[in-house]
Each structure stands twice: as structure tokens, then as C-alpha cells.
Amino acid sequence: MMTPKLLLFACVSWMCGHVMAVPAPGGFCSAKSNGDYKHPNSCGEHIKCSNGMAHVFDCPVNLVWHDGLKRCEYVSDDAACNNPPPFSCVGRPSGNYAYPGDCSKFYMCSNEHKWAMDCPATTHYDVSLKVCNHVVDANCVL
Incomplete structure (x- = not known):
């Protein structure tokens, strides 16, 4: 009991x-x-x-x-x-994902947990490479 x-x-x-x-x-x-x-x-x-x-x-x-x-x-x-539903890592594979509305950030998912990450100065998150890259090469589109 x-x-x-x-x-x-x-x-x-x-x-x-x-x-x-x-x-x-x-x-x-x-x-x-x-x-x-x-x-x-x-x-x-x-x-x-x-x-x-x-x-x-x-x-x-x-x-x-x-x-x-x-x-x-x-x-x-x-x-x-009551903002739009937040980005969630639940159901996503571990990895990096674009941060909606901000090219200088990205989400890192690990075992369905998320962390908001900042790219270093003068870089943007590159969706195709899934890393921060030089602004001119990242081709970030909001």
C-alpha cells in the first residue's frame, strides 16, 4: 500500500x-x-x-x-x-530546426526536448545544412 x-x-x-x-x-x-x-x-x-x-x-x-x-x-x-503554439520537439527526430521568424536562432531537439540556440554574430541558421552559416551563404528566408 x-x-x-x-x-x-x-x-x-x-x-x-x-x-x-x-x-x-x-x-x-x-x-x-x-x-x-x-x-x-x-x-x-x-x-x-x-x-x-x-x-x-x-x-x-x-x-x-x-x-x-x-x-x-x-x-x-x-x-x-496565448501566442501561437510554441515549437515542439515532440515527435521530431533529434537535430536542429529553424527558429520561426528569426534567422539568427535555431532550435536544437534531443530526445523530444528543445533548446533555443543563438547563431554566432554575422551568421544565420542554414536550413539546408542545419547549422549556422555566413549570412551571405545561409539563404535564410522568413
């Missing part, structure tokens, strides 16, 4: 992914009631306050926190979080 702590972690990790007990920004939970709150610095995370302790949760890929519904959704009640 699972202890209550293990059962809570198993249910939470199944529903929302990764959980980590951390001190939230500026003592976030110190004056809040137990419950779920919008993360002050991230649309894709939320904070569960429990007895003054903050537990930070990630929303699943391509979902954002909806504070009114108190759950991860495709659309947030915070307009700043």
Missing part, C-alpha cells in the same frame, strides 16, 4: 508531469491559502501552495496554465500566454 505522500506524488506526476518542492519566487506561498496559482514567470508552469511550501508543476507540452479553471489548457485566461 502506498503512503499518502507517495500516492499524492504518483497522482500528481501522472496528471501534470514533473513536480519539485522549491522556494517559490519571493516567498510566493507564505501569505497564500493552500491551492493552485499562476506562476509569476512562466505560462507553462503553475504553483501549488501547501502549508506555505511551494510545489512547481510543469504543464504538459503545448499547454499553458489557465488560472480561472485552475488547470493546464490549450488557451490561457492570461492573454500574454
